[in-house]
Amino acid sequence: MRDVAVVGFAQRQMKDFDGSPSMAELLVPILAECYEQTGWAKKDIGFWCSGSSDYLAGRSFSFVSAIDAIGVLPPVNESHVEMDAAWALYEAWLKIQTGEVDTALVFGFGKASAGVLRRTLTLQLDPYTMTPLWPDTVSLAALQARLGLDAGLWDEAALAEVVNRSLTDAEKNEYAVRAGGSSVGELLARPMFADPLRKHDCAPVTDGAAAIVLAAGDRAREANQRPAWITGIAHSSDGLHLGTRDLTTSGSAQRAAAAAGGTDGVQVAELHAPFSHQELVLRSALGLGDDVALNPSGGALAANPMFSAGAIRIGEAAKRIWDGSADKVVGHATSGPALQQNLVCVMEGRN
Amino acid sequence: MTVAFDYTRSTGPVIGRFLTGLRDATIVGGRLGDGRVAVPPPEFDPVTHQAVTEFVELPDTGTITSWTWVSEPVAGQPLGKPFAFALITIDGADTPWLQAVDVASPDDIETGMKVRARWAEERTGSVTDLVFVADDGNAPETATPAGGTEDVGLIVTPVSLDYRYAASPEESSFFRGLAEGRILGQRCPKCRKVYVPPRGACPTDGVPTSEEVELSDVGTVTTFCVVNVPFLGQRIKPPYVSAYVLLDGADIALQHLILDIPAEEVRMGMRVKAVWKPRDEWGTSIENISHFAPTGEPDADFDSYKHHL
Numbered sequence: 049m050r051d052v053a054v055v056g057f058a059q060r061q062m063k064d065f066d067g068s069p070s071m072a073e074l075l076v077p078i079l080a081e082c083y084e085q086t087g088w089a090k091k092d093i094g095f096w097c098s099g100s101s102d103y104l105a106g107r108s109f110s111f112v113s114a115i116d117a118i119g120v121l122p123p124v125n126e127s128h129v130e131m132d133a134a135w136a137l138y139e140a141w142l143k144i145q146t147g148e149v150d151t152a153l154v155f156g157f158g159k160a161s162a163g164v165l166r167r168t169l170t171l172q173l174d175p176y177t178m179t180p181l182w183p184d185t186v187s188l189a190a191l192q193a194r195l196g197l198d199a200g201l202w203d204e205a206a207l208a209e210v211v212n213r214s215l216t217d218a219e220k221n222e223y224a225v226r227a228g229g230s231s232v233g234e235l236l237a238r239p240m241f242a243d244p245l246r247k248h249d250c251a252p253v254t255d256g257a258a259a260i261v262l263a264a265g266d267r268a269r270e271a272n273q274r275p276a277w278i279t280g281i282a283h284s285s286d287g288l289h290l291g292t293r294d295l296t297t298s299g300s301a302q303r304a305a306a307a308a309g310g311t312d313g314v315q316v317a318e319l320h321a322p323f324s325h326q327e328l329v330l331r332s333a334l335g336l337g338d339d340v341a342l343n344p345s346g347g348a349l350a351a352n353p354m355f356s357a358g359a360i361r362i363g364e365a366a367k368r369i370w371d372g373s374a375d376k377v378v379g380h381a382t383s384g385p386a387l388q389q390n391l392v393c394v395m396e397g398r399n
Numbered sequence: 400m401t402v403a404f405d406y407t408r409s410t411g412p413v414i415g416r417f418l419t420g421l422r423d424a425t426i427v428g429g430r431l432g433d434g435r436v437a438v439p440p441p442e443f444d445p446v447t448h449q450a451v452t453e454f455v456e457l458p459d460t461g462t463i464t465s466w467t468w469v470s471e472p473v474a475g476q477p478l479g480k481p482f483a484f485a486l487i488t489i490d491g492a493d494t495p496w497l498q499a500v501d502v503a504s505p506d507d508i509e510t511g512m513k514v515r516a517r518w519a520e521e522r523t524g525s526v527t528d529l530v531f532v533a534d535d536g537n538a539p540e541t542a543t544p545a546g547g548t549e550d551v552g553l554i555v556t557p558v559s560l561d562y563r564y565a566a567s568p569e570e571s572s573f574f575r576g577l578a579e580g581r582i583l584g585q586r587c588p589k590c591r592k593v594y595v596p597p598r599g600a601c602p603t604d605g606v607p608t609s610e611e612v613e614l615s616d617v618g619t620v621t622t623f624c625v626v627n628v629p630f631l632g633q634r635i636k637p638p639y640v641s642a643y644v645l646l647d648g649a650d651i652a653l654q655h656l657i658l659d660i661p662a663e664e665v666r667m668g669m670r671v672k673a674v675w676k677p678r679d680e681w682g683t684s685i686e687n688i689s690h691f692a693p694t695g696e697p698d699a700d701f702d703s704y705k706h707h708l
Contacts, residue, residue: 115602163563
């Protein structure tokens with residue numbers, strides 16, 4: 049295996065992006081920031097991979113317009129996934145492993161505010177037995193939350209604690225679209241939205257984009273003084289039917305964490321949990337103890353741009369390695385209804 | 400803007416059996432490798448990955464395993480008012496099924512509650528053929544007879560999504576220009592190429608295009624196609640010509656119609672001019688230009704547009 053590290057990361061998150069759904073104009077400054085961090089130019093990037101969805105943009109081949117932001121003359125080596133950019137990062141990591149390239153830039157973008165996000169996302173469900181009912185993502189997460197409440201795995205106060213900690217931490221995150229802690233009591237006094245979930249239990253609809261630069265060996269050391277070396281990365285998926293898996297646990301997150309070498313010694317975890325109870329599910333699936341700092345960025349409850357929020361978790365975790373505040377971190381991304389698909393990326397710093 | 404499409408899907412032996420059951424007001428489960436009964440029946444066992452081949456007819460009653468209250472329903476959901484989505488374990492089944500429950504308020508539903516199906520009068524073989532209601536113990540209503548005898552082999556699932564589009568700053572100035580009868584492009588500061596409509600970034604250099612350039616409404620046909628095929632929403636009777644017009648001063652061609660000339664006479668290099676609609680019909684749209692028509696000038700040399708094909 050080649051040593052591959054995260055060496056660059058830039059993001060933008062906002063409530064409502066006033067621009068086109070192809071978001072090329074938002075990606076230009078993000079890519080410029082990646083060049084500045086690494087000291088590289090377009091020609092130094094061996095492979096490009098993006099994550100986005102036409103269902104969000106409401107137009108076909110929207111990722112092709114986004115490529116304008118790269119500038120493709122001479123032509124670039126490029127690919128796309130209809131998933132969060134964390135999976136684009138996985139593809140780029142594999143591409144570097146093949147030895148074909150030494151560097152890659154992955155990016156994700158999505159203008160969720162153009163449509164009704166919780167409705168648009170019903171199109172990721174089984175089209176025969178689910179989509180005709182238009183089961184919105186918030187309802188599906190709420191069904192999952194109640195299963196855990198009824199089973200005594202968590203209570204409403206535990207959900208409010210996750211929210212309070214996340215929104216308090218989000219005060220320090222300039223990209224948070226929702227921030228400001230209060231108290232468990234105050235949060236529980238707010239009305240239900242999708243009983244048993246309140247609005248603050250659900251990630252805010254967010255527009256945004258992000259980019260991550262990967263590099264192998266000496267190229268990584270040349271671009272970053274303390275690269276975040278990827279020591280384990282894996283992803284896994286659970287079945288299509290909600291009824292045939294235990295929604296109070298996440299088998300796929302557990303398998304991904306195991307395949308990534310486990311999380312022993314991890315000091316900081318950035319978990320992509322778009323609903324408060326999902327952080328509790330993930331924490332247990334990834335085997336993270338009480339001594340692990342969870343989502344210091346505020347996590348997805350503070351901002352959750354579709355198709356980049358997972359990659360942002362990896363970028364935020366990598367930043368803790370770069371600044372020397374941690375030696376071992378994990379970034380996690382999820383996709384699909386009720387934590388169906390999960391990706392785990394373990395990174396370490398070396399002195 | 401609304402993007403809509405009706406997907407026609409074949410159902411296969413497992414989902415087809417399940418949907419045929421719903422059409423006939425019967426809930427059909429499938430037996431998994433470990434003996435459990437799943438509703439809906441999956442085509443393949445989620446653990447052993449073996450095909451599911453054994454079906455079990457079940458009653459149309461069950462128990463709420465989990466529920467949530469949909470306080471603000473979205474378009475297409477089964478009830479046009481606040482309702483509950485629930486995971487319902489059908490009597491005799493072992494895995495819960497996602498369905499809608501028609502109750503008046505979240506106070507009228509709880510985990511463990513008994514429910515029964517309320518079948519639609521006209522059923523097509525769809526999960527929308529029924530919703531669940533509280534089972535008050537009274538004799539269930541008898542469902543109307545099935546509407547067909549053939550198995551449900553195909554279903555149509557309409558998908559319709561609404562989008563609210565915002566124009567980028569570059570697109571905004573383009574559309575505002577059109578409202579004044581002007582065609583505005585933008586020049587890349589690096590390669591000096593002029594793009595119309597302007598884009599968020601130069602696709603060659605990946606830098607924002609900043610300098611605005613007003614273009615002529617006269618140009619050259621670089622390539623074209625004759626539309627012979629009728630399609631839904633077509634506004635002109637075929638045959639007609641859709642072409643790429645390279646406006647004088649631009650480096651990228653604009654797609655538009657070529658009319659006022661028989662389709663077979665349109666050619667590469669032909670010089671054309673925009674025919675604007677009457678001014679009182681203008682909006683912020685490229686449709687302010689009705690079409691392009693020949694200017695009568697001699698054709699442009701191939702060399703003058705060969706790099707723009």
